[in-house]
Amino acid sequence: MGILSFIKGQFIEIIEWLDNTNYTLVYRFPDDDHEIKNGAKLVCRENQAAILINEGQLADVFGPGTHTLSTQNLPILSRLKGWKYGFSSPFKVEIYFVNLRQYVDQKWGTANPVLIRDPEFSVGGRPGRVRIRAFGSYNFKISDPGTFFKEIVGTQGLTTTDSIAEYLKRQLVSKFTVAAGKSDLSVADMAAHYNVLETR
Numbered sequence: 001m002g003i004l005s006f007i008k009g010q011f012i013e014i015i016e017w018l019d020n021t022n023y024t025l026v027y028r029f030p031d032d033d034h035e036i037k038n039g040a041k042l043v044c045r046e047n048q049a050a051i052l053i054n055e056g057q058l059a060d061v062f063g064p065g066t067h068t069l070s071t072q073n074l075p076i077l078s079r080l081k082g083w084k085y086g087f088s089s090p091f092k093v094e095i096y097f098v099n100l101r102q103y104v105d106q107k108w109g110t111a112n113p114v115l116i117r118d119p120e121f122s123v124g125g126r127p128g129r130v131r132i133r134a135f136g137s138y139n140f141k142i143s144d145p146g147t148f149f150k151e152i153v154g155t156q157g158l159t160t161t162d163s164i165a166e167y168l169k170r171q172l173v174s175k176f177t178v179a180a181g182k183s184d185l186s187v188a189d190m191a192a193h194y195n196v197l198e199t200r
Contacts, residue, residue: 011090012036015050015069016043017097025142026149026159027097035090042067047101049145052077053094061146096149102141103161108169109135114177120186130187134176140168 012034017027044050044064052059059077071078077093113131121128142148152167153159183190
């Protein structure tokens with residue numbers, strides 16, 4: 001192998017991710033410490049987005065399609081790196097793919113009963129206390145990959161639907177507990193007026 005062939009082989013020319021798992025939500029493209037060739041092809045399949053991270057900062061975000069990586073379509077990265085128009089050298093960034101498909105029928109529930117006041121169980125003029133549990137299902141889909149990456153993923157190399165589902169379950173249970181505690185509804189009325197809890 002000649003030196004030019006070796007150097008050429010060190011640059012990444014095609015960047016893509018084939019997800020065969022259906023549970024990987026965020027995937028870090030393994031660059032093996034190689035630089036990306038200027039003009040490399042970034043392939044985002046249907047229901048995928050790609051995020052470029054430069055030294056910990058969110059740079060450009062790409063949706064489905066085949067994209068040629070150059071200064072013309074890397075405005076944020078070009079600004080962060082201080083590139084002039086027409087910059088053509090190889091460059092180094094972290095690339096994350098985000099799965100944009102909808103995940104349905106995710107289960108949630110309170111692990112322990114929630115203690116609330118109930119006016120129908122009053123004792124001596126004071127509201128009684130009742131223990132309740134709640135459960136249900138929800139769907140989720142990432143609509144803004146950049147915001148999702150900044151606020152939820154951070155610097156994890158790989159994030160699964162299970163880890164996000166656990167996070168969302170904790171959020172739902174926490175919100176339910178607060179809403180149920182603030183509600184003036186009796187336990188009997190909660191099922192018929194759950195829209196009141198949604199606004200709390």
